[in-house]
Amino acid sequence: MVIAIGFEGSANKIGIGIVKDGEVLSNCRRTYITPAGEGFLPRETAEHHRQKIHEVLKEALEQSGITPDKIDVVCYTKGPGMGAPLMVCAIVARTCAKLWNKPILGVNHCIGHIEMGRLITKANNPTVLYVSGGNTQVIAYSRNRYRIFGETIDIAMGNCLDRFARVLKLSNAPSPGYNIEQAAKKGKKFYQLPYCVKGMDVSFSGILSYMEDKIDDLLKTHTPEDLCYSLQETTFAMLVEITERAMAHCGSDEVLIVGGVGCNERLQEMMGVMCAERGAKLFATDERFCIDNGVMIAHAGALAFQSGAKMDFKESTITQRFRTDDVYVTWRDD
Template sequence: MELYCLGIESTADDFAVGITTFNGKILANIISAYVPMEGGIHPRKAARHHARVASRVIEESLKNAGIKPRNLSIIAFSQGPGLGPCLRTGATVARTLASYLGIPLVGVNHCVAHIEIGKLKTDVEDPVTLYVSGGNTIVSAFDSGRYRVFGETLDIALGNCLDVFAREAGLHQSVGEPFGAVVERYAAKGKRLIPLPYTVKGMDMSFSGLLTAAISLLKRGEHKLEDLCYSLQETVFSMVTEVTERALAHTEKEEVLLTGGVAANKRLQSMIRSMAEEHDAEFCVMPKEFAVDNGAMIAWTGVLAYKYGVVTPIEESVVKLKWRLEEVEVLWVK
């Protein structure tokens, strides 16, 4: 008999549900994005969106997977890190489902899930992972039982830096186009590099000063918007590539995995690929469907953990807003 896990992801603006088998077959992966009328993500408004769409997304996932709720063996949910109201909404849905069906609940770390789905969907086995999104910027690799953080942002995430700049600049989005993609489109037409602060401190990066500098240049109106986008991209991508390179040289791993929403950017891909080639390392980029926040990654990581005896009793299922990647014991990797 096939065993199934349903995973719920709700760390930020997406409410997503995925269903996988215990053998890693992905049967459903549905994402419902909360799109604000203006500005960034308002946590409570996003949470309201999640609550509204939850039952529809779950029903649709079960339909896609061709199974009934009673066929599920476990429920996995992203327990952190993320925005409080969003996380709590997903957790509430997960607890309800698990107790109603009388099956185990497994709390999953969102960052671990990004790495695990990468290992499932690409050829990598033991990579240095660069995870870049609107909420996270983390360079990690497995060592002694955990995914260790080798470098990260000291302030805002790289994707957030691009988003805020795009909003400040009033860049025009076509329907459904993420801000990062708009910046990429403008940057492709830029030619002139405008100096911006390049802040790598040891293994860590800082983007907030750079963002402020870029916005003040924008407001002065002396530069072409295309050149500013180009300079912004070149600078922030060079920074993350440098930190990823340091981690690769230090760990002597042979693979690099690029994931997260920003992984879709072609310029970032080409930089990481070029760096990996210089170190004779294999480069893998996640397909977009599984690079962005998704439910399949939560379901699959829930399966891996559950097989090693991890269950999260309801009374311990409180969400962890600042749950760090390296706090998780990764029992399933040897």
């Protein structure tokens, strides 16, 4: 039996969660929300995390009913992510590990999403579409690594949606991507946008620039809802295409969508149609586990800890660039 606490703060969410042998005991989170038309910057985001992390930690411990002496391992997001917010979490995790005299483990953020998705949905060996504000990758497991089959060559899917929300001055509460999704449901008139699939990779920056440059003209013939609808349909079709190609290559009959954009019901619907045509099964989670959270870091860390992974305290640093396929997956032997 392993009880793990996880600290996540790679972007604008500060989350702390506790798991006990795959059972979620607490999942507490706060979100840094900026005014409409503005993104979140590293310094201000880190300050938000500094102000909130102690109350989130207290809440996570109280909600779980677990005292620090019962915790077996302290886990934190090592990367990828924004440097200053990552550092806030790492410092608090290191402090807790020292105060409680517990081992510490740095966890890859992307692996956290994948393992949490597998735990919640019970997917066995899926082709994974990982779509969030900072990452867009198609991933499949092979020989103790999560291999990247395709990815964005510029900005992430979530970043594209967030930045277009700023162009339209949509609210950042609860999230810009959510508000684009709701607006898109009212869109009726499709506008043909550039479709940028390059082999197994995708590109979103050109689509975003195209819409930014033409926004005044576009709004003369289309409503903001039409443009949100057109952006979603085009970019999601790109993601479904590269996911299906990876499935064909791997002979896979399961798809798991993880990451913040994975909450999007239209993306799930489009992926579901593709899966149905292939006789495959789609797995997805809701906002509790799709959006960045501390539980996913705790669970992935617990899996690594149970399989014998150790980290010297001197190695408990952060890195903004931490590839999914850099991690040697010791807890899987299939």
